[in-house]
Structures are given as structure tokens and as C-alpha cells.
Amino acid sequence: MIKVTIIGSGNVGFHLVNLFHNSTKINLNEWCSRSIDFDERVKVINKIENLSESDIYVICVSDKSITEVSDKIQFKNKLVVHTSGSTPYNSLNNKNRRGVFYPLQTFSKSQKLNYSEIPICIEAENNKDLETLKKLSQDLNCKHYETNFEERKTLHLAAIISNNFTNFLFGISKEIIDSKNLDFNILKPLINETVNKIHKLDPIKAQTGPARRNDVNIMKMHENMLKNEEIKSLYMVISKMIKEKYGN
Amino acid sequence: MIKVTIIGSGNVGFHLVNLFHNSTKINLNEWCSRSIDFDERVKVINKIENLSESDIYVICVSDKSITEVSDKIQFKNKLVVHTSGSTPYNSLNNKNRRGVFYPLQTFSKSQKLNYSEIPICIEAENNKDLETLKKLSQDLNCKHYETNFEERKTLHLAAIISNNFTNFLFGISKEIIDSKNLDFNILKPLINETVNKIHKLDPIKAQTGPARRNDVNIMKMHENMLKNEEIKSLYMVISKMIKEKYGN
Numbered sequence: 389m390i391k392v393t394i395i396g397s398g399n400v401g402f403h404l405v406n407l408f409h410n411s412t413k414i415n416l417n418e419w420c421s422r423s424i425d426f427d428e429r430v431k432v433i434n435k436i437e438n439l440s441e442s443d444i445y446v447i448c449v450s451d452k453s454i455t456e457v458s459d460k461i462q463f464k465n466k467l468v469v470h471t472s473g474s475t476p477y478n479s480l481n482n483k484n485r486r487g488v489f490y491p492l493q494t495f496s497k498s499q500k501l502n503y504s505e506i507p508i509c510i511e512a513e514n515n516k517d518l519e520t521l522k523k524l525s526q527d528l529n530c531k532h533y534e535t536n537f538e539e540r541k542t543l544h545l546a547a548i549i550s551n552n553f554t555n556f557l558f559g560i561s562k563e564i565i566d567s568k569n570l571d572f573n574i575l576k577p578l579i580n581e582t583v584n585k586i587h588k589l590d591p592i593k594a595q596t597g598p599a600r601r602n603d604v605n606i607m608k609m610h611e612n613m614l615k616n617e618e619i620k621s622l623y624m625v626i627s628k629m630i631k632e633k634y635g636n
Numbered sequence: 637m638i639k640v641t642i643i644g645s646g647n648v649g650f651h652l653v654n655l656f657h658n659s660t661k662i663n664l665n666e667w668c669s670r671s672i673d674f675d676e677r678v679k680v681i682n683k684i685e686n687l688s689e690s691d692i693y694v695i696c697v698s699d700k701s702i703t704e705v706s707d708k709i710q711f712k713n714k715l716v717v718h719t720s721g722s723t724p725y726n727s728l729n730n731k732n733r734r735g736v737f738y739p740l741q742t743f744s745k746s747q748k749l750n751y752s753e754i755p756i757c758i759e760a761e762n763n764k765d766l767e768t769l770k771k772l773s774q775d776l777n778c779k780h781y782e783t784n785f786e787e788r789k790t791l792h793l794a795a796i797i798s799n800n801f802t803n804f805l806f807g808i809s810k811e812i813i814d815s816k817n818l819d820f821n822i823l824k825p826l827i828n829e830t831v832n833k834i835h836k837l838d839p840i841k842a843q844t845g846p847a848r849r850n851d852v853n854i855m856k857m858h859e860n861m862l863k864n865e866e867i868k869s870l871y872m873v874i875s876k877m878i879k880e881k882y883g884n
Contacts, residue, residue, distance in 0.1 A: 451853070492823070496837065505828070507826075533819075535818075541857070542813065542815075542818060546809035546823055550805055550823055551844075552843070552846075554805050554806070555830055556839075557798055558802070559840040561798040562838070564790060564794045568786070570787055571781075574781055575740070575798055577750075577754060578799050579831055581747075581799075582802055582803055583827055585747055585803070590807075591804075594744060594803060596647075596742060600800070603699070605700075610793045613789065614793075622874070625870060625873060630800070
């Protein structure tokens with residue numbers, strides 16, 4: 389069995405420990421965390437200097453700490469991967485064989501996930517390690533995609549737009565609804581359906597709404613309703629982009 | 637049984653015919669459509685002048701045609717409702733009793749819906765008709781919400797933002813992914829999870845991403861990757877709003 393060490397206990401590290409622990413085909417050897425002292429499923433160490441030997445070290449730390457953490461791994465010629473969408477593998481110290489294991493998903497510690505639905509973007513310096521990362525993904529029941537740095541960066545950017553930005557719009561909607569003492573739950577079936585649609589229709593073809601059909605009266609009414617100048621301006625910018633895209 | 641006539645065969649009319657037809661507790665008497673000649677489930681007429689008598693007339697036409705259509709109904713003292721989120725009930729001709737039956741959902745003819753998950757915003761000039769609209773919603777197995785015009789407009793605005801605008805962002809993401817010959821399917825589990833989260837976490841609290849944590853390097857990299865000036869500008873505007881909201 390592949391022996392794996394997870395380094396880091398932020399949102400990604402936290403969920404990868406769950407993911408790796410759930411697999412009967414992987415030996416989750418160790419979890420290195422500065423903030424956690426005990427976990428019943430896996431041996432925990434607090435200091436990276438105390439790492440024991442594993443086949444793969446999975447670094448789950450902020451982008452800017454990846455190099456430093458990889459420098460501190462005292463082993464050589466091991467497979468060391470990071471989990472970042474926006475960092476090249478050569479940010480890792482080259483005393484080890486380097487790769488990337490980027491789970492394209494949004495992680496919150498309080499939110500349970502269907503782990504079989506996490507796409508893993510993998511990359512490795514050499515083919516043998518790429519095969520190992522493929523095997524690792526399969527042992528985790530995850531779909532994997534071989535992606536180079538350019539491709540990974542592109543996916544990460546698209547992920548920001550379709551996850552972070554849409555969540556921000558959900559937040560704006562909630563505030564608008566809260567401001568009139570209405571119930572945000574009324575909107576949830578619509579939000580569900582917005583996403584159901586993308587599984588069947590190309591979102592570009594599925595576009596609807598006042599801007600799509602250039603309904604000037606409705607747009608004007610909405611602009612007048614929005615008292616927050618930044619949100620009003622955002623409403624106008626996106627409406628303009630939709631209008632232009634669809635030739636209105 | 638309540639006898640209902642649907643007027644209009646756009647996306648809303650099309651789906652309301654399905655919805656009303658599926659209920660065993662409602663008599664779907666007639667469908668008035670200029671463009672459809674025959675439907676095996678319901679009598680179809682092409683001219684509004686030929687309407688037969690029903691208890692309720694549900695007008696599913698564009699906002700700007702609601703008044704004209706309501707004028708043409710030759711009956712008096714019937715319950716006539718429209719299905720618009722942004723139109724007051726007094727746009728309807730007052731020879732009939734007036735109300736609103738606004739299904740807060742996104743409708744595409746090609747997309748099947750879970751009809752039990754459509755919230756219906758109802759409003760009526762008099763209490764007896766309001767009770768009738770409540771009963772109608774229940775007979776359709778739909779949740780109903782009593783909302784006045786101000787509330788309905790607010791919900792409609794929030795719906796535009798969380799449906800039309802997020803779909804537009806999904807479209808931008810898809811174009812970014814297509815431009816590098818990557819597969820949009822890679823992003824779908826993330827998009828699913830973005831929506832799963834709102835059922836458990838307040839979207840305002842669930843916000844993550846480079847702008848939330850003010851990761852200037854990533855944001856700069858993304859701006860450089862975006863060659864379309866409008867999309868780049870949108871990226872910057874939303875990132876700025878997120879940064880400001882979370883005090884960065």
C-alpha cells in the first residue's frame with residue numbers, strides 16, 4: 389500500500405485526511421499539523437522536523453509557504469506534491485521528486501463532502517510518479533485529470549469565477565432579501581435549478597433574464613431599487629455584458 | 637374542482653400547463669396559445685376572443701402585454717392573475733378580480749423540473765381570492781408565499797442576481813475552459829458544491845477565495861491571464877467588492 393503523509397491542517401489538509409483515511413487501499417501514515425494535537429484515525433506530529441518516512445508527502449499549506457515547507461522535509465528522492473491550483477511544481481525543493489495533486493473543489497471544515505466527486509488535477513516531473521498519482525487518485529475513488537501548469541491555472545481561474553464569485557452573488561441576493569425581512573429559503577429552489585441546468589444545457593445557451601431579452605423597464609426598475617451604489621454598478625455592468633454578448 | 641385556463645405558451649405557460657395537468661385536483665380547462673395548434677392533454681385555442689368560462693385565468697405573457705391580454709378577456713368578475721415578478725396586479729383590467737401567481741423559478745422548455753420545488757408568490761385584491769390561490773398552490777403541491785408587490789419585486793431582483801448573473805458567470809468560466817481545450821465537466825462538482833453549501837451555510841459566511849483572503853499575487857496572476865478587457869474588469873470589480881466586504 390502507498391504510504392502517505394499529509395502536511396497541513398487548513399481546509400484542504402483537513403478534508404484530505406478524511407479522504408485518505410476513508411480509502412482501504414492507502415496507508416495514511418502521518419498528519420503533520422502545528423495546531424492539532426491528537427486525531428484518533430492517524431498519528432499526528434506537530435513539527436515538520438519529526439516527519440517519518442512515507443512514499444508520498446502531500447503539502448496542503450498556503451501557496452506562499454509551499455517552498456519553505458518542502459525545504460524542511462529532511463528526506464530525499466521521495467515523491468513530494470503540493471495541492472495548489474496556482475503554483476508550479478518547481479516551487480518545491482528539488483531534492484525530492486516533485487508533483488502536484490490539486491483537488492478542484494471548495495473546502496470548508498464544517499461542510500461534509502461527497503469525496504467521490506472531487507476531480508484531482510495531477511502533474512509530475514517524471515512518468516513513473518505520474519502513474520503513482522493516477523493510482524493514488526483511483527485508490528481514493530476520485531476522477532483524475534492530467535493537467536500542466538497552464539491548464540491548472542486556467543481551471544483555478546474558472547473555479548474562482550464559478551465558485552467564489554457566484555457565492556458572492558448569492559450573498560448579495562441574501563442581503564437584498566434580508567433587507568425586506570423575507571426568507572432566503574424562497575430562493576433556494578431557483579438556485580438549485582440554476583445549477584441543475586448546467587448539467588444539461590450549455591450555460592451560454594441557457595441564459596435568460598431581463599438583460600438577455602433587453603427588457604429596459606425591468607433593468608431600470610432594479611437599478612432604482614438598489615440603494616448600494618457598488619451593487620447597483622455591478623448590476624449595470626453584468627447586465628451590459630449580457631446584453632452585448634447576446635447582441636442586444 | 638377549480639377550473640383553470642392558461643394564457644400564453646412561452647417558457648412559463650409551457651411549464652404551468654405541465655404543472656396544472658399533473659395535478660388530479662385541478663381541472664385544466666383550456667390553453668390559449670397563438671403558436672400551438674394541438675396538445676393531447678388540454679384543449680387548445682388560438683384566439684383569446686374564443687376563451688371559454690373558467691374560475692381562474694392565468695396570464696403567462698411578457699410583462700408589457702399583460703394589460704392588453706387582460707383587457708381582451710371577455711368575462712367579468714372572474715379571478716384573473718398574472719405570473720410576473722415585476723408587475724403590480726393593478727396592471728390587470730379591473731373588470732375582473734385581480735391577483736398574482738408568480739412562480740419563482742427559471743423555466744426553459746427543454747429542461748424538466750421538479751414541480752414540487754417551485755415556490756409560488758401569491759397576492760390577491762380580496763381575501764377570498766387569496767384563499768383560492770393558496771388552495772390552488774396546495775393542489776399543485778407547491779409551497780406558496782403571500783407577498784405584496786414590494787416583496788415580489790425584491791424577490792425578483794434577488795432571483796435575477798442569483799440565477800441570471802450566476803449563470804452568466806458559469807458561461808464565462810466555460811469560455812475560459814474551452815479556450816484552453818479543457819473539459820467544462822471538470823468544474824461541475826465544484827459548481828454543485830457551491831450550491832450545496834448554501835443549504836447549510838450562510839453564503840456570506842461561506843465566502844472563500846483569493847479576494848476573501850486578499851491574496852494579491854493570485855489576483856494579479858488572474859488579471860494577467862484574462863485577455864478580454866471586460867471580463868478582466870469584472871474580475872477586478874467583484875474581487876474589490878469581496879475584499880472590502882471582508883475588511884481587507
